[in-house]
Amino acid sequence: MTLVVENVSVRVGGRDLVSEVSLEVAEGEVLGLAGPNGAGKSTLLRTLYRARRPTSGRVLLDGRDVWRQPAGWLARRLAAVLQESGGDFELTVYDVVAMGRTPHKRAFDGDNHEDKAIIADALARLDVAGLAYAPFDRLSGGEKQRVLIARALAQRPATMVLDEPTNHLDLRHQLDALELVRGLGVTAVIALHDLNLAAAFCDRVCVMDGGRVVAVGPPAEVLTPALLAEVYRVQAEVTVHPETGVPQLSLRTGGRP
Amino acid sequence: MIELTETAGAAPAAVPGLPSRRPGPPYPLVIALLTLLLAGAVTAGIAAGSISLPAGQVWGILLHRIHPALADPAWTSVRETIVMDVRLPRVLLCGIIGAGLSVCGMALQALVRNPLADPMLLGVSSGASVGAVAVVVSGLAVLGVFTLPVAAFAGALAALAAVYFLARSGGRMTTVRLVLAGVAMAEVLSAVASFLVVVSADPHKAQSAVRWMLGGLAGTTWTMVWIPVAAVLLGTVALLGVSRPLNLLLAGEEAAASLGLDVHRFRAALFVLVAIMIGTIVAVSGAIGFVGLIMPHAVRLLIGSDHRRALPAAALLGAAFLIVADLVARTLITPEEIPVGIITALVGGPFFLWLMRRRSR
Known part of the structure; x- marks a missing residue:
């Protein structure tokens, strides 16, 4: 599914958190969203999964304005993986992943065999099947993150929005999670702090700063020392990996440009 | 759409030290046992009193009333009157109130995403009291038999909305703020209700308001039963219909929105539903505490937080609990009756502490 962001602005309390952002994500494309803290990445993502209505502008999924569709319409097509927010209720991992089936269900519908198979499959793919009946709140940060990705899989979406999905993950699980999303073939927008991961896994990278898009394009074109100096105020060297051809960043510590 | 390889139906790999199936007793067994418990409570509730009846006779009378061929009448008409006109309506009302408070507590806990929510603690019951006392x-x-329930509903909804908005700041709601706002609201509204009684010009009306505020279910008649029965039954069915969205709220507002729930509209609708149920309940019984707090927790410990499974169990357990509590309230120091709210607090407090200890192990 194609995702189009059209002149989206989000104004809160007189401050522009996102101003006039336009983006196009093609069918099956993985777009990385990068930028310093407070750049507006999470706010922009919120307008995509219907958690914050844009002050102006439109978000189109396959040509339809997501904010003009019924709430369930989007959830059957787009899944979001958000930062974990704990609760005081003893939900099991299975309960959390089973929530992913909700958009496909009407009132009083039970989980049929297909639902159960989809839930079991999502648990297995994220390597959390053994934790199925463990209390979600007592998992480690990385385990929770994987469970939330599993919940998004259980939604069977054609588009995914992920906000820092690799935040709490160890190196192995970081690669596994991003490879999994790539392997699904879905259209995806992923906010990532780790620019090396963004370079390795994203077709294009969008760099935001101060609520605006500073640069969009293939990683090798966007992640340049000049841009990193301007946006992140760091001195970085960019080399190209001899085997994979992926641009790699190494930071120089200490001095500021 | 994503095409996934078929690992369908594959059992999750067992990991040492972790449960490979849902912990706790199987769900059908829990429901069967709770139904049995409720049947036992109903029997005991009807059998016990100043004239005690054998359990067999209780069921004989009830079955005979359902269909005369089901049981041979071998009892006096006085006993039939006691069962049908005095004890049955009261036991039925207790069961309905217990079930209603219990499912409302569970729904409120999900709606404000806080395990300390309870109709009494959030000031909802006090709001309903103010409405009822005013009437x-x-x-x-003006509305005939519906005047009292409608006034109680209006009070409950106003109190709930006020507490909810007082407890929220910047889109966030902490447990401390919620409980403080609820307790403060409950205190203020109780004071308002008392004030209304004190300034009342008519001593008879003031006296009946005081008797009503003390709570309890003495003198229940069939005419009082139908409105709460209808409200609680329909309300519980409605809550079962939205049990999946209620589950989503446990995951947080943003996650619920991303999973296709219109959070604000849903919450507003459910506040109205809960206020209707609590309003009709409080209109007949006064404020009864602890049932809405403890029953949901007991149920969650037994069978988990999934509302599709927990709501029916909460209704059954709440009904049985309040029937037994009322039985104790009216038989403990006969011929005096203790307000049932005292019994629910006395029984509920220690039970809750025991559950907490068990859970922390």
Whole structure:
């Protein structure tokens, strides 16, 4: 599914958190969203999964304005993986992943065999099947993150929005999670702090700063020392990996440009 | 759409030290046992009193009433009157109130995403009391038998909305703020209700308002039963219909929105539903605490937080609990009756502490 962001602005309390952002994500494309803290990445993502209505502008999924569709319409097509927010209720991992089936269900519908198979499959793919009946709140940060990705899989979406999905993950699980999303073939927008991961896994990278898009394009074109100096105020060297051809960043510590 | 390889139906790999199936007793067994418990409570509730009846006779009378061929009448008509006109309506009302408070507590806990929510603690019951007392004291009857429940509903909804908005700041709601706002609201509204009674010009009306505020279910008649029965039954069915969205709220507002729930509209609708149920309940029983707090927790410990499974169990357990509590309230120091709210607090407090200890192990 194609995702189009059209002149989206989000104004809160007189401050522009996102101003006039336009983006196009093609069918099956993985777009990385990068930028310093407070750049507006999470706010922009919120307008995509219907958690914050844009002050102006439109978000189109396959040509339809997501904010003009019924709430369930989007959830059957787009899944979001958000930062974990704990609760005081003893939900099991299975309960959390089973929530992913909700958009496909009407009132009083039970989980049929297909639902159960989809839930079991999502648990297995994220390597959390053994934790199925463990209390979600007592998992480690990385385990929770994987469970939330599993919940998004259980939604069977054609588009995914992920906000820092690799935040709490160890190196192995970081690669596994991003490879999994790539392997699904879905259209995806992923906010990532780790620019090396963004370079390795994203077709294009969008760099935001101060609520605006500073640069969009293939990683090798966007992640340049000049841009990193301007946006992140760091001195970085960019080399190209001899085997994979992926641009790699190494930071120089200490001095500021 | 994503095409996934078929690992369908594959059992999750067992990991040492972790449960490979849902912990706790199987769900059908829990429901069967709770139904049995409720049947036992109903029997005991009807059998016990100043004239005690054998359990067999209780069921004989009930079955005979359902269909005369089901049981041979071998009892006096006085006993039949006691069962049918005195004890049955009261036991039925207790069961309905217990079930209603219990499912409302569970729904409120999900709606404000806080395990300390309870109709009494959030000031909802006090709001309903103010509405009801205002009607009793003023003697208004513009809506006939519905005047009291409608006034109680209005009070409950106003209190719930006020507490909810007071407890929220910047889109966030902490447990401390919620409980403080609820307790403060409950205190203020109780004071308002008392004030209304004190300034009432008519001593008879004031007296009946006071008797009503003390709570308890003495003198229940069939005419009082139908409105709460209808409200609680329909309300519980409605809550079962939205049990999946209620589950989503446990995951947080943003996650619920991303999973296709219109959070604000849903919450507003459910506040109204809960206020209707609590309003009709409080209109007949006064404020009864702890049931809405403890029953949901007990149920969650037994079978988990999934509302599709937990709501029916909460209704059954709440009904059985309040029937037994009322039984104790009216038989403990006969011929005096203790307000049932005292019994629910006395029984509920220690039970809750025991559950907490068990859970922390």
